[in-house]
Amino acid sequence: MQSRRIRLVSLYSIPAILRNGSGITYVFITFVLGITITEPLLVFYESGILPIDEVLSKLEIAISVLLAAVSLEGTFPDLVDLGGKGELTGAAEWATYLLHQRPALLSAVFVLEMLCIPLFVATGAFNQLSGDLQFGAIRYQLLRVSRTELFLGRFFGMAAFSILLISTLLLAVVLYMGLRLDLYEWGELLAWGSRGILLFAVMSIPYVALCTMISANVRSPFGSLILTSAVISGVPLVSLSAMTAWAPLGKILYLLPWGFQHRLFHPDPQQALLAVAGCFAYTAIYLVLGCLLFRRRDL
Amino acid sequence: MATSDRPSGLTALAVINFILSFMQLLSMGSLLLARYVRAPHAVGNSHIPEGQAAQLAALAEVPTLTIVILCSLLGISGVLLFVTAFGFLHRKRRFGKHATTLYVINDLTYVACLIAMMPEAHIRGLGISLIRTVFYPIFVGTLVHTVFRRDLVR
Numbered sequence: 001m002q003s004r005r006i007r008l009v010s011l012y013s014i015p016a017i018l019r020n021g022s023g024i025t026y027v028f029i030t031f032v033l034g035i036t037i038t039e040p041l042l043v044f045y046e047s048g049i050l051p052i053d054e055v056l057s058k059l060e061i062a063i064s065v066l067l068a069a070v071s072l073e074g075t076f077p078d079l080v081d082l083g084g085k086g087e088l089t090g091a092a093e094w095a096t097y098l099l100h101q102r103p104a105l106l107s108a109v110f111v112l113e114m115l116c117i118p119l120f121v122a123t124g125a126f127n128q129l130s131g132d133l134q135f136g137a138i139r140y141q142l143l144r145v146s147r148t149e150l151f152l153g154r155f156f157g158m159a160a161f162s163i164l165l166i167s168t169l170l171l172a173v174v175l176y177m178g179l180r181l182d183l184y185e186w187g188e189l190l191a192w193g194s195r196g197i198l199l200f201a202v203m204s205i206p207y208v209a210l211c212t213m214i215s216a217n218v219r220s221p222f223g224s225l226i227l228t229s230a231v232i233s234g235v236p237l238v239s240l241s242a243m244t245a246w247a248p249l250g251k252i253l254y255l256l257p258w259g260f261q262h263r264l265f266h267p268d269p270q271q272a273l274l275a276v277a278g279c280f281a282y283t284a285i286y287l288v289l290g291c292l293l294f295r296r297r298d299l
Numbered sequence: 300m301a302t303s304d305r306p307s308g309l310t311a312l313a314v315i316n317f318i319l320s321f322m323q324l325l326s327m328g329s330l331l332l333a334r335y336v337r338a339p340h341a342v343g344n345s346h347i348p349e350g351q352a353a354q355l356a357a358l359a360e361v362p363t364l365t366i367v368i369l370c371s372l373l374g375i376s377g378v379l380l381f382v383t384a385f386g387f388l389h390r391k392r393r394f395g396k397h398a399t400t401l402y403v404i405n406d407l408t409y410v411a412c413l414i415a416m417m418p419e420a421h422i423r424g425l426g427i428s429l430i431r432t433v434f435y436p437i438f439v440g441t442l443v444h445t446v447f448r449r450d451l452v453r
Contacts, residue, residue, distance in 0.1 A: 018446045021307035027438065028315055035431045043426045172434075176427050 001152075005145050009153020010160065013128075017161050020131070022221070026124025027165060030117075034169040037116055038109045045105065046181065056099055059108050064088045064095040066111065070236075070262050072250040075243055097267040102192050103184040107265070109173055110196050114262060117200060118207045121162060122232040123225070125211035128154040129294075130224040133216075138299060147295050155212040155287060162208050163201040170197045199264040199276075206257045206282040207232060213290025217297060232256065257282050305390055306450055312439060313387035319435065320380035327373040334358055334366050357418035365416045372409035379405060383439075386451065395451035396443055403440035407433070 017023035041059075044050045050058075065083035068091035069076050082088050098107035129151070132138040141150055174193035178186050211228050218224040236258045243250035253259040263275035333355070379402035386394030410433055414422060422429075443451065 015446060018442065019306045019308045021311035024308045024311040024315070024442075028311075028435075031434050031438075032431055035427055035434075039427055046426045172430050173427070176430055180426075 001146060001148050005149045006153045006156065009145060009150055010155075010157035013154050013157030014161055017158065020127065022124060022127040022131075022225075023161075026120070029123050030120045030165050031169055033116065033120065034113065035172070037112050038173055041105060041108050041112070042177075042181070045183075052183070056104055059104065060092070060095050060099055063098060063108065063111055064091040066115075067091040067094050067262060069240065070253070070258065072243065072247075072253065072259070076240060094267060098265065101267075103177070103189050105181070105183065106174065106177060106189065106192055106196070109170075110200075110265060111262075113170070113200065114203070114265075117166060117204060118232050118256075118258070119229070120166075121204055121207040121211065122228040124165075125158050125162060125208050126215055126225040126228045127221045128158050128212050128215045130215040130218050130221045133219045133299065134221060142299070148291055151212065151216055151291050151294050152287070154216075155209060158212065159205055159208045162204050166200050166204055167197045170200060196265075199272075202276050202279045203257065203261050203264060206279050206286060209283040209286035209290070210256070213286045213293070216290050216294040305388070306447065308442070309387045309390070309395075309447055309450060312442065313384040316380045316384035316387065316439075320377045320384065323373050323377035323380060327370050327377065330366065330370060330373070334361060354420045357420035361417065361421075365412075368412060368416070369409065372405060372412060376402060376406050376409060390451055390453050392451050392453060396448075399439060399443045403436040406436040 017026075041055075044055050045052055061083045065076075065079045065088065068074065068079045068083070068088050071091065073079065073088075073091065074082070079088065083091075086092065098104070098111070129138065132141065138150070145153070170193065174189060174196075177184065178189050210231070211224075214228050214231070215221075215224045218227060235256045236253060239250050239253035239258075242252060251259075257279055260275050260278050263271045264279075266272050266275070379398055382394050383398045383402055385391075386396070386398055389395075410429065413425075413429075
C-alpha cells in the first residue's frame with residue numbers, strides 16, 4: 001500500500017464527485033436544506049415576530065429536552081414533561097452554557113445542524129464505490145491501484161469534500177450573523193463559529209466512513225442510498241422508540257456516533273475530547289471493517 | 300440500448316433547474332399576491348403579529364415600478380432556468396453554457412435590486428434565505444464554466 005497512490009485516488013475523486021449526480025445533489029441538499037433549517041430561528045428574531053428573550057427561553061427548554069433525549073436520560077414524552085417543569089438539571093445546565101455563555105443563536109443552529117448533517121452525508125456519500133461496482137469500471141481502476149488504496153483514497157476524497165461543504169455552509173451562517181444581526185461581537189462569533197466548524201468536521205468523518213463501508217459492499221448505488229439513509233436515520237429512531245419498551249435497548253444509539261456526538265459541544269473539555277476520540281475510533285472501526293469486506297468480495 | 304455520454308451531474312442539474320424554474324415563477328406570483336392582495340389588507344389588522352404587520356405595511360408602500368422590475372427579473376430567471384435545463388439535457392453550448400451565464404447575471408441583478416429597492420423591514424423578513432438565493436446561481440455558474448466546460452459543446 002502506497003500513500004502516494006491513496007493521495008492520487010482521493011485527489012482525482014473530488015472533481016469526479018462533482019461530475020456525478022449524487023455529488024451535485026449532495027451540495028444542493030446540504031446547502032439549501034442546511035440554510036432552510038436555520039431560517040426559522042433567525043427570522044423569528046430578525047423580523048421581530050418574537051423578542052430575543054422569548055426566543056431564548058423557548059430554545060432553552062427545547063435544547064435541554066433534546067440533549068437529555070440523546071443522552072438517553074429517559075423517554076421523550078417524560079423528558080418533555082420534565083423540561084416543561086424545569087427539572088432537567090444536567091441538560092438544562094448544558095443548554096444554559098450553549099445559550100448564555102456562547103452566542104445563543106449560533107449554538108441553536110449548531111444543535112439543529114448536528115441532527116441534520118449525518119442525514120445530508122447519507123444522501124451525498126452513498127455512491128463512492130457502488131456505481132463503479134455496478135458498471136464494472138472498478139476493474140480498470142484496480143489495474144493501477146490495490147483495493148485498499150482505492151477504498152481509502154475514495155474515503156479521503158469524500159471526507160475532504162464533505163468537510164469543505166459543511167464548513168462553507170457553517171461559515172456562511174456565521175458571516176451572515178456577524179453582518180446582519182447586531183447581537184454578538186465578531187470575536188466571540190468567530191471563536192465559537194470556528195470551533196463549531198472544526199467539531200462538525202470531526203463529527204462528519206465517521207458517517208463518511210460508514211457510507212464508504214456500505215457503498216464498497218453494495219453493488220447498486222440506489223441500494224447503497226437506501227441502506228445508508230436507513231441506517232443513519234433508523235438507528236436513532238429505533239433506539240429512542242425501543243427505549244420506551246425497555247430502557248437498555250436505547251443503547252442501540254451507540255452503533256453510530258449519534259450517542260455521543262452532541263458531547264462535542266459539552267462545557268467540560270474532557271467530555272468534548274472524549275467525543276472527538278470516539279468519532280475517530282468509530283471512523284477507524286468502519287474503515288477496517290469496510291476494507292476487510294471489500295478486499296474479500298467477488299468483483 | 301445506447302448509453303448516454305452525458306455526465307450524471309448534468310442530468311441532476313437539469314432536474315434541479317426544472318424544479319427551480321417552476322419555483323421562480325411561483326415566487327413571482329407570491330410577490331404580486333403579497334403586494335396587491337395581502338399588504339393592503341394587513342395595514343391596521345390586529346390579528347397579524349407586529350413584526351409581520353410591519354413587513355406587510357412596508358410592502359404596501361413599494362412603488363409599482365419596483366414590483367414590475369423585480370417580477371420581470373424573476374420571470375426571466377424562471378425562463379432561463381427552463382432553457383438551461385433543456386440545454387444541459389441536450390449538451391448544447393448556447394442553451395446550456397451561455398444561457399447559464401445569463402441566468403447567473405440576471406439572478407444576481409435580482410438580488411442586488413431586491414436589496415437596493417425594497418424596504419429594510421421586508422429584507423429583514425427574508426433573512427438568511429438571501430444567501431440561499433445567491434448560492435445557486437454562483438454554484439451552477441461555477442460548475443458550468445469549470446467541471447462541465449467540455450461537456451456543453453454541441
